Amino acid sequence: MMSGQTGPVCVVLIALLVLWYVGAVFMNAPTQIDRYNRADQSWTTGQLIEDTLAQDRPILPAPHQVAVEMYHSIFAIKITSKRSLVYHSWVTLSSTLLGFGIGTLLGVLLAVGIVHVMTLEKSLMPWVISSQTIPILAIAPMIIVVLGAIGIKGLVPKAVISTYLCFFPVTISMVKGLRSPQVIQLDLMRTYNASKWQTFWQLRLPSAMPYLFASLKVAIAISLVGAIVGELPTGAQAGLGARLLAGSYYGQTIQIWSALLTAAFVAAILVVIVGWCERRVLARMGVKS
């Protein structure tokens, strides 16, 4: 499977890099030409291209500039330093994972309630859905401020925002998954006089596993987004979100892009880990591979 995908993925990657370089040259050229004019300097096209890819604060930094910055801030700096991306990633990752854990638990519990109790479906489901119509950028600062006012700071408020985002896909999928057993399978459990609890463990929960993992992949990625959003209103203390915000305060575009790419890599790794767990669990459940 990997060998089948590697080729196409590489082609897309190369195309993106080429586009990126072309874009960087064109977007940075006006400021560069401006600079030449002010210095009363003559220039050639070759020189222009070279200089547009080596600016300090380019409008669009070139890939290699971002790569150098990322290498520098990930590997060259001590990870305890405030300038290390590893440090900032860890800050974001810890609240992502906490929020993901709580959100998944909350999502599953809500789904179990909704599937088993008729009144909960009628009363909770509309709230679950409308909770996601509120823009997270609007509610995130309020969560930080309100929790801060009662003395909860740091990791937890960010995790709450992650939880707020990621319980939703889990609830929706699990409601569907827990209801996925066929009538004939439910009848079968009834002929054994199985209790609700036994039907849940032996039939409903295993049936819901594929649904759960599909939603967990979405949940872990938006959990990371939630954590980054949660770091923006705290005044850029720590985390990838803080790094993004600081970068934009000081026009450090290279810093912004490297934080951005790091966030994307972290998200990709998290999704891959969930996918790996999914394959392990489903293989144990005898799914054809």
Next chain:
Amino acid sequence: MTLKQVVNNVAEMPASKKAVVDIKKLSLTFQTADGPVYALSDVDLTIEEGDFVSFIGPSGCGKTTLLRVIADLEQATGGEISINGVTPHEAREKRAYGYVFQAPALLPWRSIERNVTLPLEIMEISKEERVKRAQEALKLVELNGFEKKFPWQLSGGMQQRASIARALSFDADLLLMDEPFGALDEIVRDHLNEQLLKLWARTNKTVAFVTHSIPEAVYLSSKIVVMSPRPGRIIDVIETDFPKDRTLDIRETPEFLEIAHRVREGLRAGHSNDE
């Protein structure tokens, strides 16, 4: 032996056997948006210990519904029904019957053995005992050696056999089967019919068997219940007297053909007021 003799022999037999299922004036009406549907009307039937009773009739005649009422998967709206002297609900609580559905309904994430032990797990029987009983049940349906396979690795016929093993695993005396071989081809079906007869002869269970195949009903049964639709009701009950160790060859005998003819006549009579 002519049909008359067969039927007479049955009539002369002493009625000393215990009634496993006793149904009197049973009716079931579904209330739907289009008005009431009379699924069952005025059904009287006794199934005795060791009987192999087939329910045959066109679709919509209530044969499956009747089986589901016996299993307490559906509740009658009128009349009386008792299973081993108690209500179907109490019988279900006592796990008095094993039910085989139209489809195997195996849980795809469990191996064959763990599918067979599912009811035993629910009944909280020890693991050692569960494995032992699964072995025995799988042997009865000739599936030993397939314990560790998953359902998708088995053919349709084997899956249905596994589901029969599952129904046998907790050794209920009553076996309810709802067109278990309906989805299988003729050859597999003949083979499974033979196996089922052997199993019945060996275990002396009481079997209630829903089918829409006349040869299957006549071949398997000690009692054939012919049903008719709208409203679902019993129009004929035919008792046969073939030996328990009958083989597929009896299908060529005049007695067999005569009973099959009577079943067909019954079905036709039931249908006539339809058209």
